[in-house]
């Protein structure tokens with residue numbers, strides 16, 4: 193581990209954002225073991241100081257001139273030392289340079305777990321860093337997983353790494369990261385599974401474990417995870433701009449060093465920040481959302497949903513409704529292969545908001561009669577809408593827990609009825625991929641899909657369906673399910 197070196201200490205007392213970027217740069221460039229505990233304490237200290245005081249609205253213009261309250265070296269050193277003592281006081285360091293064991297990982301998780309405050313509001317903001325852990329004995333579920341990895345780094349286990357799905361975090365360890373272990377809890381009222389292997393049971397088919405295509409972090413990607421977890425919010429509606437600027441600068445540093453290449457959500461986070469306040473001429477935020485999608489397609493066999501909802505949300509906010517429908521149809525194309533389980537509430541809420549808030553809002557605007565080239569005349573919009581709803585129907589099929597209810601069907605029927613018959617008639621539905629559909633029933637879909645055939649399949653489909661005069665949409669035979677839902 194790089195440790196807290198004299199050249200890092202020389203940057204203190206920290207008064208500007210640029211000094212924090214320098215600290216991160218030296219940790220990321222000078223060593224292949226950036227010190228997770230040090231960086232998490234520094235970021236947590238800054239975030240907590242700047243989001244607890246009422247200093248909203250300070251004029252921010254650049255990383256060099258934005259004045260931060262002084263962050264003293266001594267404060268950071270004391271917390272850093274405290275973390276080392278908490279960890280090495282309970283678990284013996286790895287003197288023999290061996291791989292971590294399941295027992296070791298579980299013991300580090302127990303040290304963190306048993307030192308947390310008995311009961312507190314787990315979803316509160318600013319509970320993700322070691323600063324929160326060391327000063328308030330509180331961590332959120334991501335923060336516990338991160339703290340376990342930072343603890344294993346302190347003990348000298350460089351094989352223990354953070355594994356991230358779109359709504360959960362765990363660790364990998366052992367030769368080539370071949371072992372997995374739960375180290376934190378997930379969701380409300382669920383018994384934690386700490387110490388157990390990942391996704392051996394039916395949970396393997398839930399979105400929560402992304403069909404065993406998690407983002408497995410390097411140390412540098414673990415730094416990207418702590419930077420992504422920075423939460424600039426002062427309250428529900430106001431952000432501390434200097435914290436948002438710091439997060440954006442650090443994400444660009446990680447991007448430029450190549451550490452976001454396999455981390456779609458971090459690229460998406462940077463895209464969201466760039467939409468609000470562009471810092472990098474030449475890289476539009478829309479290009480970042482596309483980059484996140486490409487990374488998910490290339491490295492995670494297109495099993496992640498969020499890259500498409502980052503992009504769909506961007507198009508929606510910018511009134512590009514035709515493009516938003518396409519992104520949301522692609523998001524639905526991912527979820528359809530999963531089985532919905534009780535652990536998947538977060539993505540359920542995401543699709544519910546798109547289907548029952550965003551799409552009805554767009555329909556209202558587009559049918560107000562003042563839109564010249566309204567999307568209601570575009571067959572590809574209708575096709576993408578059907579594909580969006582069809583994917584959700586397929587998600588439900590074969591799942592123990594139902595997804596759709598009458599609350600979904602009303603906006604759905606209302607939306608479809610807004611398209612004229614002649615527009616609907618232009619959509620030719622080709623029912624193919626029957627074998628893919630059937631194999632989902634008996635669970636084999638996740639086996640042959642593991643050979644990452646998404647890229648080949650994607651290219652083949654794209655080359656086939658580029659005829660201009662009509663919209664040929666590749667659907668799966670659940671249009672019946674869809675129309676049945678409509679007639680309810």
Ligand SMILES: CC1(C)CN=C(N2CCN(c3ncnc4sc(CCF)cc34)CC2)S1
Pocket residue numbers: 334356357358359360361417420421457458461498501502505
């Ligand atoms: C399109 C969206 C609704 C916008 N923000 C989204 N996210 C915000 C940032 N998120 C994340 N960003 C970076 N890394 C991670 S790891 C993780 C699972 C818990 F550990 C979540 C997450 C989660 C997803 S998805």
